[in-house]
Amino acid sequence: MNKKLLHTVLFAWFRKHGRILPWRMRELSALHKAKKISKTKVSVLRDSTIASYFTTKWNRDPYTIIVSELMLQQTQVDRVLPKFESFIRKWPTVHDLSKAKLSEVLIEWKGLGYNRRAKFLHEMAHAVVHTHKGNFPKTEEELRKLSGVGEYTARAVLTFAYGKDIGVVDTNIRRIFSRVMFGKEAGQVDISTKEFFAVIDQSVPRGKGDPWNQALMDFGALVCTAKAPKCDVCPLQTVCIANLSEQKHGFRNYADSLATKNKKINIKKSGAKKIPFKQADRYFRGKVIDILRDGHQHMEKLYQQVERDHKLRDKKRWGNIIESLMIDGLIAIRGSTVSLA
Ligand code: SF4
Known part of the structure; x- marks a missing residue:
């Protein structure tokens, strides 16, 4: 696929529809301001926040990136939003968190589930402060030695905090590339994980790793969703291989074909026993x-x-x-x- 076209289309979509999320903000104070201002002003703030990814070289705090990524690992964005804000208000820096007791962090974690993540964050803060003298590592290898930080989170820190041009391969991004480039669902693509990562890395426009990954994440969360992609309004519908190939098979679009497949799978699944x-x-x-x-x-x-x-x-x-x-x-x-x- 023509990379330039992909960048132009997705960036245009992102500028219009990108989400406003506190961990993306230059300063968290902007978020608190956003709560007090009118809807029109929030949209101005959203536009300027998104525009800043394209125009300014600035670093976000790796600490807030890791806190948000760990919270988001198994919890939906809507539930994470209030917890992220109160967590960061309580422990604004990695130094603050390193001084907290684990029991305090577990108490603050209430409502997020998977409590081990709270422990990982607590251990991560200790390691950064005591082993790395308060400075977050800057390589994937070193970042992955921190508790709770796997390949995905390390890459998120490298691109969102340090502006590295690499792909952040989460389920959304994996799904988009599988459909758009290979015409399949994630996990059905016939290449190795290493090759798949290379395709995703090569798609990153130079100097724009940050907005590119954010755009893909939002696109996967809002348009190319897992169960009901919005192919009808998708700006990639004329180039997406999954969509084009299902249209050749008589479907209106990929979403319709997926709905038919999912219906069959659900009928089979309804017979299987599931532990409540x-x-x-x-x-x-x-x-x-x-x-x-x-x-x-x-x-x-x-x-x-x-x-x-x-x-x-x-x-x-x-x-x-x-x-x-x-x-x-x-x-x-x-x-x-x-x-x-
Ligand atoms: S056309 Fe459908 S499947 Fe293809 S990228 Fe768009 S939403 Fe996803």
Whole structure:
């Protein structure tokens, strides 16, 4: 595909429809201002924020990038927004976070789920302050040594904080490239992950890694979505291989073909047995942490509360859940008392 065309089309779309998100702002104070001003002014702020990605060389704080990326790993943007703001207000810098107790971070994490991420952030802050003298590493290899930072998050820091021209390969971006360039769904493309990453890296326009990755992320979240892509209004509909090939097969667009396939898959799936979330270990682990956020508990009383309120009636399973929380370093047990670590 013609890269120049791809850049022109997606950047034009991004300037018009890009999202305003606090971790993208030059200063968080701009966000607080945005809350107090009128809708017209918010749109002016959005336009100027997006324009700044294209015109200014500036660094965002790697700390806020990592906090937002960890929060976003398994939680939707709408739920992350208020938690991100209050987290950053409480610990505005990595130094502040490094001084906090893990139990405080776990309390603040309430509502986000997957509590291990709070522990990772806490460990990351310690490592940056004590091992790296307060400076975030600047290579992918070093960044990945930090707790909770995998390939995706390291690349996000490199491009969003340091302006490196590399791809940030999240599920949205993987999906867009799979459809637009290969006419398939992510995971069905016949090339290795390394080759796929190379295609994504090569697509990054020079000096514009930051807005390019943001544009792709927004495009994947708002237009080329997983289940119901909006091919009808998509600015890439005339060049997207998935769309063109399904049109050749008689479908109106790729979205219609995908809906037909998904319908068949859902019929098959409805026969399969699925464990309800409220019976999963993850659910009970979350409930234990929720209870401990209000203070330490006697082990037996804690079990009785989980048994009564959340219907966990299996002492062996209870033991495994408590053990897994201990192994993950989220809780501490002293005698018969359990508390957040
Ligand atoms: S035409 Fe449809 S599948 Fe192709 S990029 Fe646009 S939204 Fe995605």
